[in-house]
Amino acid sequence: MRVGIVGFGNMGQAFANCLIRKVGRENITVTDVLPEKRSLAVEMGLAFATDIKFLADTSELVIIAVKPKDSLKVLEKLKEYKGIILSIMAGVSLEDIENVVGKDKKIVRVMPNIAVAVGSGTMAITDNGKLSDEERNRVEELLLSCGSLYRIEEGLFDAFTALAGSSPAYVFQFIDGLALGGVLLGFSYEQSLKIVLDTVRGCANLLRETGENPNALTTRVTSPAGTTIEGLKHLESKGFKGILMECLEKTSQKAKKLK
Numbered sequence: 001m002r003v004g005i006v007g008f009g010n011m012g013q014a015f016a017n018c019l020i021r022k023v024g025r026e027n028i029t030v031t032d033v034l035p036e037k038r039s040l041a042v043e044m045g046l047a048f049a050t051d052i053k054f055l056a057d058t059s060e061l062v063i064i065a066v067k068p069k070d071s072l073k074v075l076e077k078l079k080e081y082k083g084i085i086l087s088i089m090a091g092v093s094l095e096d097i098e099n100v101v102g103k104d105k106k107i108v109r110v111m112p113n114i115a116v117a118v119g120s121g122t123m124a125i126t127d128n129g130k131l132s133d134e135e136r137n138r139v140e141e142l143l144l145s146c147g148s149l150y151r152i153e154e155g156l157f158d159a160f161t162a163l164a165g166s167s168p169a170y171v172f173q174f175i176d177g178l179a180l181g182g183v184l185l186g187f188s189y190e191q192s193l194k195i196v197l198d199t200v201r202g203c204a205n206l207l208r209e210t211g212e213n214p215n216a217l218t219t220r221v222t223s224p225a226g227t228t229i230e231g232l233k234h235l236e237s238k239g240f241k242g243i244l245m246e247c248l249e250k251t252s253q254k255a256k257k258l259k
Contacts, residue, residue: 065089123146
């Protein structure tokens with residue numbers, strides 16, 4: 001499948017890095033309003049188009065990876081496009097897109113996170129019902145090369161944006177905080193970070209493979225009057241879980257305001 005990517009910022013580059021492994025560099029064309037993105041595309045071995053219409057004419061699927069505020073001027077140039085339009089723009093609904101390009105167009109909406117760059121992304125997907133079963137399967141197969149895929153109703157996309165799209169930033173900060181805590185205890189930052197990454201990966205694998213509730217596993221490593229319960233007590237006294245829930249709630253609310 002030939003893929004065009006409109007917008008070569010962080011997410012556009014993340015998808016390019018992932019899809020290179022699936023379809024090959026020769027089948028990916030990118031474009032961006034910033035001229036300096038051309039040199040980046042060339043360094044990655046990708047074709048760079050200066051015109052969105054040319055990119056669309058040579059692509060079976062066009063990924064729109066621009067900011068929501070720039071959606072209209074991009075969509076205006078895809079009114080005659082006959083292929084599949086895949087939007088990763090937060091807050092821009094299927095109906096918003098149809099209102100510009102037409103209700104007869106094949107439109108897919110995906111909410112990814114930055115980990116698609118290494119094939120470990122978490123993505124939500126929905127479409128406007130205009131794709132054939134074969135086309136839908138091809139799109140899903142393409143995306144599954146970039147990570148996990150959840151087909152959800154569009155009404156949950158803002159919530160998914162908070163839970164999976166924005167949360168990597170919070171996870172990175174959590175990891176950094178633990179690593180800095182290791183520095184406080186005497187480790188170098190580099191060594192502490194490696195220890196934390198191994199610990200986080202191990203915990204995620206344990207949860208996935210056992211299928212157990214996180215609280216059940218917490219109980220297993222929490223001895224009476226031990227070190228772990230002392231730390232948990234401090235987290236709870238600071239409202240740790242409440243802060244996380246409020247953080248996601250505010251993120252979801254912000255996603256709604258982007259519409």
